[in-house]
Amino acid sequence: MESQPASDVNGLFAAWRGHMAERGVADEATLDELESHLRDEVDRLLEKGLPERQAFFEACIRLGHEDALVTEYRKANWTGEMRQRGLAYELNWRLGMFRNYIKTAIRSLLRQKGYSFINVAGLTLGMACCLLLFQYVAYEYSFDQFNTIRDRIYRAVFHSTHNGEDQGTGANVGFSFGPTMAQEVPGIVKFARVHPNYGDAVVSYKGPAGDRTFKEEGVFYVDSTFLSMFTYPLVKGDRPQALRQPETMLVSASMARKYFGNTDPIGKMLDVTGWVRGPYTVTGVFRDVPPTSSMQFDFLLPMQDLLKTGMYMQEGADWGWTNFTTYVETGPSADLSDIERKITESYTRHRADNLAASNTKIDAHLQPLLDVHLNADFGGPGIVQGSRKTVYFFMVIGLITLLIALVNYVNLATARALDRAKEVGVRKVVGAHRQQLMGQFLLESALMNLTALVLAIVLALLLLPVVNQVADVKLTGSLWLDARFWAVFLGVFGLGALLSGLYPAFILSSFKPVTVLKGKAGAFTSRVTLRKVLVVVQFAASITLLAGTFIVYEQLQYVRGMDIGLDLNQVLVVEAPRVGPEGQDRDDRTIAMSTLKEELRKIPAVREIGLSSTTPGKGFNWYTEMYKATDDPSRGQPARATGIDAHFADVYGLEMVAGQPFHEGMPVPDSGDVRVLVNETMVKAVGFPSNEEAIGQGIKAGPQPTFIVQGVFKDFNWSSAHEQTEAVMFFYQPYGGNISMKVSTKDLPGTLASVQKTYEALFPGNPFNYYFADAAYDAQYKADERFATLFGAFAGIAILIACLGLFGLAAFTAESRTKEIGVRKVLGATVPSIVGLLSKDFVKLVVIALV
Amino acid sequence: MPEVSRSLVAASSRPLILAILSELQESYGYEIIQEVKRLSGGVLEWQDGMLYPVLHRLEEEGLIASRWGVAENGRKRKYYRLNPSGLEALKAEMAQWVQVHQTLMSVWNPNLRPT
Numbered sequence: 001m002e003s004q005p006a007s008d009v010n011g012l013f014a015a016w017r018g019h020m021a022e023r024g025v026a027d028e029a030t031l032d033e034l035e036s037h038l039r040d041e042v043d044r045l046l047e048k049g050l051p052e053r054q055a056f057f058e059a060c061i062r063l064g065h066e067d068a069l070v071t072e073y074r075k076a077n078w079t080g081e082m083r084q085r086g087l088a089y090e091l092n093w094r095l096g097m098f099r100n101y102i103k104t105a106i107r108s109l110l111r112q113k114g115y116s117f118i119n120v121a122g123l124t125l126g127m128a129c130c131l132l133l134f135q136y137v138a139y140e141y142s143f144d145q146f147n148t149i150r151d152r153i154y155r156a157v158f159h160s161t162h163n164g165e166d167q168g169t170g171a172n173v174g175f176s177f178g179p180t181m182a183q184e185v186p187g188i189v190k191f192a193r194v195h196p197n198y199g200d201a202v203v204s205y206k207g208p209a210g211d212r213t214f215k216e217e218g219v220f221y222v223d224s225t226f227l228s229m230f231t232y233p234l235v236k237g238d239r240p241q242a243l244r245q246p247e248t249m250l251v252s253a254s255m256a257r258k259y260f261g262n263t264d265p266i267g268k269m270l271d272v273t274g275w276v277r278g279p280y281t282v283t284g285v286f287r288d289v290p291p292t293s294s295m296q297f298d299f300l301l302p303m304q305d306l307l308k309t310g311m312y313m314q315e316g317a318d319w320g321w322t323n324f325t326t327y328v329e330t331g332p333s334a335d336l337s338d339i340e341r342k343i344t345e346s347y348t349r350h351r352a353d354n355l356a357a358s359n360t361k362i363d364a365h366l367q368p369l370l371d372v373h374l375n376a377d378f379g380g381p382g383i384v385q386g387s388r389k390t391v392y393f394f395m396v397i398g399l400i401t402l403l404i405a406l407v408n409y410v411n412l413a414t415a416r417a418l419d420r421a422k423e424v425g426v427r428k429v430v431g432a433h434r435q436q437l438m439g440q441f442l443l444e445s446a447l448m449n450l451t452a453l454v455l456a457i458v459l460a461l462l463l464l465p466v467v468n469q470v471a472d473v474k475l476t477g478s479l480w481l482d483a484r485f486w487a488v489f490l491g492v493f494g495l496g497a498l499l500s501g502l503y504p505a506f507i508l509s510s511f512k513p514v515t516v517l518k519g520k521a522g523a524f525t526s527r528v529t530l531r532k533v534l535v536v537v538q539f540a541a542s543i544t545l546l547a548g549t550f551i552v553y554e555q556l557q558y559v560r561g562m563d564i565g566l567d568l569n570q571v572l573v574v575e576a577p578r579v580g581p582e583g584q585d586r587d588d589r590t591i592a593m594s595t596l597k598e599e600l601r602k603i604p605a606v607r608e609i610g611l612s613s614t615t616p617g618k619g620f621n622w623y624t625e626m627y628k629a630t631d632d633p634s635r636g637q638p639a640r641a642t643g644i645d646a647h648f649a650d651v652y653g654l655e656m657v658a659g660q661p662f663h664e665g666m667p668v669p670d671s672g673d674v675r676v677l678v679n680e681t682m683v684k685a686v687g688f689p690s691n692e693e694a695i696g697q698g699i700k701a702g703p704q705p706t707f708i709v710q711g712v713f714k715d716f717n718w719s720s721a722h723e724q725t726e727a728v729m730f731f732y733q734p735y736g737g738n739i740s741m742k743v744s745t746k747d748l749p750g751t752l753a754s755v756q757k758t759y760e761a762l763f764p765g766n767p768f769n770y771y772f773a774d775a776a777y778d779a780q781y782k783a784d785e786r787f788a789t790l791f792g793a794f795a796g797i798a799i800l801i802a803c804l805g806l807f808g809l810a811a812f813t814a815e816s817r818t819k820e821i822g823v824r825k826v827l828g829a830t831v832p833s834i835v836g837l838l839s840k841d842f843v844k845l846v847v848i849a850l851v
Numbered sequence: 852m853p854e855v856s857r858s859l860v861a862a863s864s865r866p867l868i869l870a871i872l873s874e875l876q877e878s879y880g881y882e883i884i885q886e887v888k889r890l891s892g893g894v895l896e897w898q899d900g901m902l903y904p905v906l907h908r909l910e911e912e913g914l915i916a917s918r919w920g921v922a923e924n925g926r927k928r929k930y931y932r933l934n935p936s937g938l939e940a941l942k943a944e945m946a947q948w949v950q951v952h953q954t955l956m957s958v959w960n961p962n963l964r965p966t
Contacts, residue, residue: 064898072904
């Protein structure tokens with residue numbers, strides 16, 4: 001029918017034959033028959049008086065739609081051939097058909113490059129986010145899963161009620177708890193106590209190649225049962241014997257390398273200065289602790305050694321110094337609530353007097369090992385704490401982002417429908433079934449989603465290190481290898497692709513050819529409302545996320561800008577020397593620190609020097625409860641204490657509002673009353689009527705000693721401004737741990753060098769570690785910063801996707817209204833006014849979303 | 852006269868062709884189409900080209916046979932005639948249609964007039 005016009009009718013027929021052959025009707029006999037038919041028809045029309053050419057074309061039209069003819073012939077021929085050649089042929093044919101569909105799908109996608117790109121981009125972003133988030137969630141949930149008997153290991157936690165007030169739940173307990181429970185509660189098979197070396201320890205190796213000394217943070221004291229309960233395999237050494245002998249230790253593989261290089265660590269000695277002091281023989285090496293272990297450690301030392309130190313030999317230390325975490329192993333089918341009851345009963349019995357005196361009630365519970373990392377409500381020492389809530393939160397955000405991407409897709413696909421309406425119309429006329437069309441569109445959707453998935457995987461892999469950095473986690477590509485992960489993810493992906501493809505496919509294939517070919521888009525306007533709704537929803541969600549980010553950032557800024565009552569500017573802190581000559585006692589140390597202070601003061605840049613056991617933002621020495629000396633211990637209020645010298649207050653700008661400060665050389669009594677300085681919160685907490693009236697009064701944390709209040713400081717935020725101001729007590733400690741110096745900013749490197757030289761001259765064998773007070777304080781907000789960054793990132797991505805979608809819609813609308821624009825231009829509209837007209841619609845939508 | 856739906860047109864094509872061939876003994880494509888149009892009073896509008904694939908299928912099934920001949924005007928023409936099996940098939944189709952017709956007639960309310 002599209003033959004070249006020829007003067008000769010025969011020429012027309014020849015052209016027609018050629019064309020039909022090209023279309024696939026190549027059988028000569030068939031062509032002959034059809035031609036014969038055509039000629040008969042042409043004759044009849046010529047009799048009626050039509051001119052030749054017209055008769056020919058008329059006859060062709062009467063013959064029917066070329067496409068239909070071709071299809072029918074193909075069908076008929078294929079059937080015959082199929083019967084001849086059998087099943088293999090059929091499969092081949094079907095494959096060919098499928099390949100055809102794919103080719104068509106790809107061609108159609110490429111034809112609409114711009115739209116395809118936007119859609120794939122949006123989907124990729126959404127999917128990459130989802131992938132990363134799933135990884136994160138899986139990572140958080142995988143903590144401690146490597147332990148073989150994880151289902152039978154529990155951490156003992158205690159819920160306390162003080163004066164009827166709920167005091168929360170924590171895992172801290174004394175060292176007698178474990179053994180006592182193992183004896184008295186039949187359900188407990190084994191126990192293991194864990195005690196981190198709060199603060200760091202100095203570990204030193206005096207080897208043939210020289211000394212290697214480092215400050216180590218991962219020193220843990222554990223019972224020998226620890227290794228049989230938890231799965232930390234040994235690469236060297238005898239597991240059953242490990243940690244049974246005193247003054248032996250286990251090191252991690254990387255620590256072995258760090259101190260001993262490639263030589264055999266077994267039998268070598270390390271000098272440890274921490275809560276215990278002395279030489280330790282290495283009797284085993286364990287594989288590096290995986291990042292998904294809630295307990296992170298590099299050195300394991302025997303619990304028995306720790307229990308021999310002065311502090312834990314004191315009377316009352318066995319239950320009173322609650323610095324231990326106790327894990328228990330139960331039998332295979334243990335009745336948990338029964339065991340918990342028995343533990344509570346036994347605990348209460350052993351601590352009866354103490355509990356009664358402070359009017360406290362304790363409820364013991366067994367927390368499953370796998371809950372430890374995620375449960376942020378229970379505090380506990382030495383644990384890498386995650387938070388279930390945070391995980392849920394980010395999961396939700398991830399899903400929202402994916403949702404936005406999918407909504408995007410649906411929107412754009414439906415919007416493009418008008419363009420494709422004609423295509424659909426023609427296809428329907430030629431005889432395509434609705435199912436075929438839907439199949440075609442679903443295939444296109446699947447292809448786009450698949451491309452997006454592949455790109456998303458690449459993107460996610462590239463971004464993994466960034467995420468690790470920002471979120472402070474250690475995601476590895478190992479998750480990709482987990483089959484379950486793929487099952488879940490592909491399931492979600494498949495569902496998403498199907499659903500998002502279904503709607504446009506449905507719409508597109510439902511067009512009535514007549515309506516479409518006549519140019520009416522009427523059947524289609526009802527969809528516009530849905531599209532608008534979707535866009536509004538998209539933007540609303542994204543804007544909510546953005547708003548959330550602003551709020552979080554603002555909070556962060558506010559908290560950091562708050563006046564904390566301490567001057568942290570230009571304060572350099574050098575960590576205290578730990579290692580000293582043999583037999584050094586407190587007085588010797590005081591003298592040594594004094595000397596250090598004098599020497600340091602000689603450095604011109606150093607303006608003030610103070611000593612303290614802890615510095616702002618890094619916690620306190622003691623966490624306890626205090627009450628007026630004249631009060632009942634049950635009135636105790638939470639309080640903190642740390643040791644400072646006479647100059648500390650000057651370095652940090654603490655303001656005294658009542659009483660006297662410490663003076664240099666004050667006595668530090670071994671027994672009897674101790675003079676202390678407190679802050680206003682402490683005064684209020686224990687119940688003194690005013691700051692002045694607190695002076696000279698006594699407060700206590702236990703039966704001994706009594707602390708006499710010598711002075712009161714104005715309140716300050718020692719810990720993060722998030723928390724309420726704590727009640728703080730300072731006791732005089734001239735040999736304190738950390739040296740805080742107010743330095744001038746001129747030539748900081750030079751100052752540092754001088755300080756280091758002085759330090760090392762006076763305290764050889766000690767690693768020189770320093771930090772700046774303001775940085776250390778800010779580090780408390782790290783968690784918040786991290787959260788804000790991640791949150792912001794997701795909000796940004798969501799908005800990006802939504803914008804992509806909007807852009808696509810806008811571009812498309814502009815295209816489809818070209819006629820309208822043309823007319824308006826002719827009528828004299830200016831470019832800006834046209835831009836305004838087009839944007840008006842979209843701005844309206846965004847504004848609605850904002851609201 | 853109402854337009855007949857595509858599926859009815861398609862379904863009736865086989866019995867129609869077989870019947871026409873049995874009437875005319877031997878015929879060719881163009882003639883068959885003209886007969887259909889004449890018999891149905893123009894109601895059954897076939898796309899002319901659609902006849903031929905049906906003829907081919909009928910031939911493949913062995914219900915009709917074909918030969919090439921020369922027409923009066925000197926052109927080549929493919930002629931078809933009914934095979935015995937074709938006759939059987941025709942009878943079977945007729946039986947089916949009659950059955951359907953009778954069922955519908957008994958169900959339809961005589962008071963309902965077709966539009």
